[in-house]
Amino acid sequence: MAVQKRNKPLEQDPVERGKNFKEVSLGFTEEVAVNEAMRCLQCKTAPCISGCPVGINIPGFIKKMREKDFGGAGSVISESNLLPAICGRVCPQETQCEEKCVLNKLGNPVAIGALERFVGDYKISQGEIPKAITKNGGKIAVIGSGPAGLTCAADCAKAGFEVTIFEAFHMPGGVLTYGIPEFRLPKSIVMNEIQGLIDMGVVIEKNVVVGRTVMLDELREEYDAVFIGTGAGLPVFLNIPGENLAGVYSANEYLTRINLMGARLDDSATPVQKGKNVVVVGAGNVAMDSARTALRMGAEKVTIVYRRSRSEMPARLEEIHHAEQEGIEMMLLTNPVAVLGETKVEGIRCQKMELGAPDAKGRPRPIPIVGSEFDLFCDQVIMAIGTSPNPLLSKVSPELKMDRGIIVTDENGLTSMPNVYSGGDAATGAATVILAMSAGRKAAKAICETLFCSRCKING
Secondary structure, eight states: OOOOOOOOOEEOOHHHHTTOOSOSEEEOOHHHHHHHHTTOOOOSSOHHHHTOTTOOOHHHHHHHHHTTOHHHHHHHHHTTOSOHHHHHHHSOGGGTHHHHOGGGGGTOOOOHHHHHHHHHHHHHHHTOOOOOOOOOSOEEEEEOOSHHHHHHHHHHHHTTOEEEEEOSSSSSOTHHHHTSOTTTSOHHHHHHHHHHHHHTTOEEEOSOOBTTTBOHHHHHHHSSEEEEOOOOOEEOOOOOTTTTSBTEEEHHHHHHHHHTSOTTSTTOSSOOOOOSEEEEEOOSHHHHHHHHHHHHTTOSEEEEEOSSOGGGOOSOHHHHHHHHHTTOEEEOSEEEEEEEOSSBOOEEEEEEEEEEEEOTTSSEEEEEOTTOOEEEEOSEEEEOSOEEOOSHHHHHOTTSOEETTEEOOOTTSBOSSTTEEEOTHHHHSSOOHHHHHHHHHHHHHHHHHHHHHHHHHHTO
16 A cells, blocks of 8 residues: 655754754644645544543544644644643654554554644644633642643633642743753743633742642642642762762753753853763753753763663654754763762763663663773763652651652542642653643543532532
């Protein structure tokens, strides 16, 4: 069976984009978007839906696109996802919906993510005003305005609850704002999507640290239910010699300073060191973001050091491809054992690795090769090896059950505290945007069902 070739979004030139923070992918034109939508087979079984954590009716919205009814396509997506412009840009579609696409058997799946982005951008351009919602008298508090919190807030607001989001930073969006760089997810897109929630009546209280500014028990007294979506912002380090030297950053701090606090500006109140020879440790999406950001901050050479091989790199293939296009070097089967220098970074000592038997997660275990150490010159090191949830809430609310720093929940997101729910990275550890959104949606459904049911009992 001859299958039309998959359309590719336009992109900035690799050399030029390495010098600016403008978005790399330029998306589809209307003509190309419709052409790509025509490739969809409109399968009756719709296996692609099973690959979407929030269950978007993918054939349904693509059918509307084929008819050039982009507003209708947006309405179909909105039934399951109120952040399509974001998800279309950052979700790992290649391992989710597109992996399940029937055309993927031929290596040519429909570009579902790019089509979702097109529809999301169209919705923003139209400046849609949400329909009035009948209030049910209930009140929900959401802690954190990242993907999980925004999704939970949106679904609860649609159900008629008064929703207030408490955000610790001075801007909402969580990892969407502080973690993902402008060249991959423009902040204007994030703010437009969030404005849609505000238009629905969701209130966002910024600069509020729950556990310091206000306590969890205070929220429980005032609100019918609380959702904790505080993410995983606590950086992880290797605990090797020299990690305390000037010029060593966690990816979390590095990206937050640049994305949220304007450190790329010369007059920034929170500047960041601009390394010339930068080493990034790790190979996930955050590592790619850090490496590509360092390049845009003026680095002459950026090297990613990763202890496994290319096939184990957890970053999206697109992000790896973009990084290599921009000149980022990949030093694989290599692991840092020390950061070198007296008071500031002067280099990093590494050891070569080989792959052994699979570990508990099924990935081949990296094994050090004895006598293979070597030194690599650099003046900045960025550790991008993972994050964990902030322990603040568990310290001030000991009745909130935790397991190795992660909030324990049941299948519906309910924690050990009555009417307190959690989801996203706070309850799973660092994961993807769309999985956090799925958790927020699941918790919102449980909140709505529980509160409506309890009110029926109260009302007899």
